[in-house]
Amino acid sequence: MRRHFSSIAATRSHPNICEVSVGSVIKKRRKRMAKKKHRKLLRKTRHQRRNKK
Template identity: 90%
Template sequence: MPPQVSAQSTDLPALGREDDLRVSFADVLFRFGRSTVGSVIKKRRKRMAKKKHRKLLKKTRVQRRKLGK
């Protein structure tokens, strides 16, 4: 027989059960509508764009010197 599920257990919040106090940080962020992950991604994109731009400048240094820039 499958285990019995009480009606009370389906009404529990998304942060875990009453007897289980282990809650992930992601669950808390999702529950309260906050997300700090976006800012980390933005910073990484900015850093990668900066590196790409520096690589481009390094690659085209000779051509830019000839043009007088």
């Protein structure tokens, strides 16, 4: 996880990177964040799902 945050900091500190590559990096980051958000949501409701069965 820490590696992920350092890569975000690296992309922000270098604004001279080609626009296209930055766009793809942002898309990938967005996808990864959505995945993490979903995992976080599942983690929150795990005990509720377990108790239903």
